[in-house]
Amino acid sequence: MSQYLSRLAGTLAVPPRLRLPGHHRRPRRVAMLSVHTSPLHQPGTGDAGGMNVYIVELARRLAAIGVEVEIFTRATTGGLPQAVELAPGVLVRHVDAGPYEGLAKEDLPAQLCAFTHGVMRAWAGHRPGHYDLVHSHYWLSGHVGWLAAERWGVPLVHAMHTMAKVKNAALADGDTPEPAARVIGETQIVDAADRLIANTAEEAGELIRHYGAAPAKVAVVHPGVNLDRFRVADGRSAARARLGLPKDAVIPLFAGRIQPLKAPDVLLRAVALLLEEDPSLRSRMVVPIVGGPSGSGLAKPEGLQKLAARLGIADVVQFRPPVAQDRLADWFRAASVLVMPSHSESFGLVAIEAQAAGTPVVAAAVGGLPVAVRDGRTGFLVAGHDPADYARALRRFVDDPRLTSRMGAAAAAHARSFGWDTAASATADVYTAAMHEHRRRVRSHHG
Numbered sequence: 001m002s003q004y005l006s007r008l009a010g011t012l013a014v015p016p017r018l019r020l021p022g023h024h025r026r027p028r029r030v031a032m033l034s035v036h037t038s039p040l041h042q043p044g045t046g047d048a049g050g051m052n053v054y055i056v057e058l059a060r061r062l063a064a065i066g067v068e069v070e071i072f073t074r075a076t077t078g079g080l081p082q083a084v085e086l087a088p089g090v091l092v093r094h095v096d097a098g099p100y101e102g103l104a105k106e107d108l109p110a111q112l113c114a115f116t117h118g119v120m121r122a123w124a125g126h127r128p129g130h131y132d133l134v135h136s137h138y139w140l141s142g143h144v145g146w147l148a149a150e151r152w153g154v155p156l157v158h159a160m161h162t163m164a165k166v167k168n169a170a171l172a173d174g175d176t177p178e179p180a181a182r183v184i185g186e187t188q189i190v191d192a193a194d195r196l197i198a199n200t201a202e203e204a205g206e207l208i209r210h211y212g213a214a215p216a217k218v219a220v221v222h223p224g225v226n227l228d229r230f231r232v233a234d235g236r237s238a239a240r241a242r243l244g245l246p247k248d249a250v251i252p253l254f255a256g257r258i259q260p261l262k263a264p265d266v267l268l269r270a271v272a273l274l275l276e277e278d279p280s281l282r283s284r285m286v287v288p289i290v291g292g293p294s295g296s297g298l299a300k301p302e303g304l305q306k307l308a309a310r311l312g313i314a315d316v317v318q319f320r321p322p323v324a325q326d327r328l329a330d331w332f333r334a335a336s337v338l339v340m341p342s343h344s345e346s347f348g349l350v351a352i353e354a355q356a357a358g359t360p361v362v363a364a365a366v367g368g369l370p371v372a373v374r375d376g377r378t379g380f381l382v383a384g385h386d387p388a389d390y391a392r393a394l395r396r397f398v399d400d401p402r403l404t405s406r407m408g409a410a411a412a413a414h415a416r417s418f419g420w421d422t423a424a425s426a427t428a429d430v431y432t433a434a435m436h437e438h439r440r441r442v443r444s445h446h447g
Contacts, residue, residue, distance in 0.1 A: 159198075199220070
């Protein structure tokens with residue numbers, strides 16, 4: 001378990017479950033907050049992405065081990081039911097806060113008061129002690145969680161997912177810096193939270209260095225992957241047949257939100273370099289881009305298509321809309337390699353999902369990707385975002401057609417260590433530690 005969860009205290013990593021006496025119980029019910037994106041939304045559209053998958057899978061697995069989860073999220077369409085059962089033991093509560101449609105994420109801070117009011121109204125209908133703990137995701141939710149946890153007298157566990165200071169230090173060309181208000185808000189949440197969950201040790205270090213987080217409050221829990229959905233299954237050829245892709249083509253895949261942060265343009269420029277070097281590749285290369293515009297990418301929703309045309313590679317690039325998770329698994333299986341040239345990634349769930357499906361990854365050596373990808377064994381890590389470097393990495397798969405299957409086998413084995421069951425158990429341990437210390441602090445305060 002220490003592989004998945006560690007308490008940062010100097011250089012010593014000790015899993016909380018090894019330090020807690022057995023009589024400290026797990027929470028019975030957790031209020032989980034996701035203000036700006038609903039777990040019911042399709043990943044790859046709008047602001048929905050890896051965090052949506054994270055919340056859904058974590059909530060399902062927590063419920064399976066006896067921790068009920070109620071997820072509060074902002075209603076984005078009219079007529080939604082107040083509550084929807086996502087899975088046994090997992091309830092999604094829709095909160096009216098601002099206009100249903102056309103509200104950008106940047107405008108959401110003005111709606112936090114209304115959202116908090118909706119959360120408090122739901123809580124008021126329950127007996128005292130209904131929620132044992134608040135788990136907030138992303139800084140907007142953290143501010144609601146801060147107030148709710150204090151009002152209910154329970155601990156606050158927070159997951160940043162991304163951090164303004166980290167994103168601003170690695171901005172893509174044309175991307176918009178995160179505002180000072182977010183930096184201030186994140187700093188306040190770090191101070192207020194009883195526990196901070198980081199995806200990797202690097203992210204934990206960033207919380208400590210950039211935000212002054214107390215090392216004893218930070219726990220590392222690697223996200224998981226749905227190993228029932230993302231698996232090798234019937235293999236690459238069968239997946240290509242289902243998707244109508246050529247059996248013997250070289251297929252570098254991009255899957256995710258189309259925005260400067262994710263840098264899909266780097267893949268297109270790398271492909272253009274490959275075709276310039278070897279025009280014969282044009283007849284046996286397909287480059288699927290699976291996803292939709294998001295964030296600052298919404299300002300130029302057709303920018304990537306225009307870039308492909310300017311580069312002279314529009315004939316090999318296929319733009320596909322976001323797809324459901326089962327279909328996404330087929331895209332991963334079908335690919336020769338997944339390409340992730342992101343400027344910043346707290347973890348990069350799609351890298352693990354692709355590897356679980358038997359596909360190697362070429363990724364930027366940023367954020368959590370060096371944890372997700374074993375350089376030289378399950379894929380290649382690239383320093384920086386020079387398209388020529390990505391072209392060289394992709395050329396290795398062109399020159400050695402068996403490299404995909406060799407690395408893919410190692411990738412699938414690597415991904416099996418990232419199951420959601422383990423991640424949920426580790427998260428429950430964080431909850432237990434937070435509750436124990438919160439009760440101890442309250443007793444101490446009251447003498």
